[in-house]
Amino acid sequence: MALLFSDAFFPPRSTCHRRRRDPFDVFFSDLFPVETAIPMKISKDEDALNLSVDVGAFKPEELEVNIVGDSIVVEGNHSSESESGSVERRFVQKFKIPDDVDPESIQSSLDANGKLSVLARTKKPESVQGEKRKIPIGFSK
Numbered sequence: 001m002a003l004l005f006s007d008a009f010f011p012p013r014s015t016c017h018r019r020r021r022d023p024f025d026v027f028f029s030d031l032f033p034v035e036t037a038i039p040m041k042i043s044k045d046e047d048a049l050n051l052s053v054d055v056g057a058f059k060p061e062e063l064e065v066n067i068v069g070d071s072i073v074v075e076g077n078h079s080s081e082s083e084s085g086s087v088e089r090r091f092v093q094k095f096k097i098p099d100d101v102d103p104e105s106i107q108s109s110l111d112a113n114g115k116l117s118v119l120a121r122t123k124k125p126e127s128v129q130g131e132k133r134k135i136p137i138g139f140s141k
Helices: 023-028
Strands: 038-045 048-056 063-068 071-082 087-098 105-109 115-121
Touching: 038 087, 048 071, 063 115, 071 115
Parallel strands: none
Antiparallel strands: 038 048, 048 115, 063 071, 071 087, 105 115
16 A cells, blocks of 8 residues: 555656646547647837738638727638538737827738738827927026
8 A cells, every 4th residue: 555655656746847648638639629829920110010920721801900999900710611520710819009009000911821911100209200399498487
């Protein structure tokens, strides 16, 4: 009985380096695949904001880019059926629009490699845009 509870059967936690896979996960992994997030690359410079998402697994008609409140929402919905079964794929990426980005300038494009790009211009302060603005001078005694 003491052998059952010894370190031979239950090694201390510090010696376990890998997480053991659950037999249920191994057996059913083909039937219930784990959802993985589609990575979004974000780059911003002084002139523009650029979001890019690899959506090669989706057809153009299965994609949507919307502005919802103060966020850009990119969605993809795919479903297909065959004799052996059906496949459904869905993703939603949400990105908050920064305050210095002009929401009216947001555009999206899809290239032949399945890369969806969302581009928006940043707002320039009024003084940088070339407009003259008078600043009053206050006097103090």
